[in-house]
Amino acid sequence: MKKMLATARITRPYGVKGYLRLESFSGETKHLLRLKSVVLEGESEKKRFAVEDRVVNGSSVLLKLEGIDSPESGRRYVNCIVWVDRRSAANRKRNEYYTADLTGCRVMSRKECIGEIDAVCETDSGAYLEVRDMNGETYVLPFSEQYFGRVNVKKKEIEAKGSWLYNEFTGTHSVP
Numbered sequence: 001m002k003k004m005l006a007t008a009r010i011t012r013p014y015g016v017k018g019y020l021r022l023e024s025f026s027g028e029t030k031h032l033l034r035l036k037s038v039v040l041e042g043e044s045e046k047k048r049f050a051v052e053d054r055v056v057n058g059s060s061v062l063l064k065l066e067g068i069d070s071p072e073s074g075r076r077y078v079n080c081i082v083w084v085d086r087r088s089a090a091n092r093k094r095n096e097y098y099t100a101d102l103t104g105c106r107v108m109s110r111k112e113c114i115g116e117i118d119a120v121c122e123t124d125s126g127a128y129l130e131v132r133d134m135n136g137e138t139y140v141l142p143f144s145e146q147y148f149g150r151v152n153v154k155k156k157e158i159e160a161k162g163s164w165l166y167n168e169f170t171g172t173h174s175v176p
Helices: 030-034 071-075 163-170
Strands: 004-014 019-024 037-041 046-057 060-065 081-085 106-109 112-123 126-133 138-142 148-152 157-160
Touching: 004 030, 004 037, 004 060, 004 071, 019 046, 030 046, 030 060, 037 060, 112 138, 112 157
Parallel strands: 106 157
Antiparallel strands: 004 019, 004 081, 019 060, 037 046, 037 081, 046 060, 106 112, 112 126, 126 138, 148 157
16 A cells, blocks of 8 residues: 555645645545645655644645745645655545555456556546556546446455446447
């Protein structure tokens, strides 16, 4: 399992002391108030920071990171992804999982492996799974109840729904 998880995005600097406003990916913010360090990842760099202070501001959390002491120095981190150690991420409820844990899962249909998840792509319209079938062909499918069922992260398996998917991945055809 991956040791770091993307948990938030920097939306903007806040105030004159260099605080940064976070947008939590999960909607949960309690874990952000316990952070001791974070890794910020932008287009061209990835850098670890110690967390000096944490403040709740409405529905957002503000972080004060070591070395970022003004709104000007904070602006360069706008839209950066906030990575945290897995142990510092939001707690999961029963039957919940991190989407990062889907990569490497086998896609199962009729108790047969028909592919494997190579990547998870998060978009504004939802998550998409990049699935490589047993022949090496790649498909990108919406991660929705229409296409996928039960997820078992411990077994690294995801259920494929519908015979059309099974037929597509195995090259078989059914006549209605």
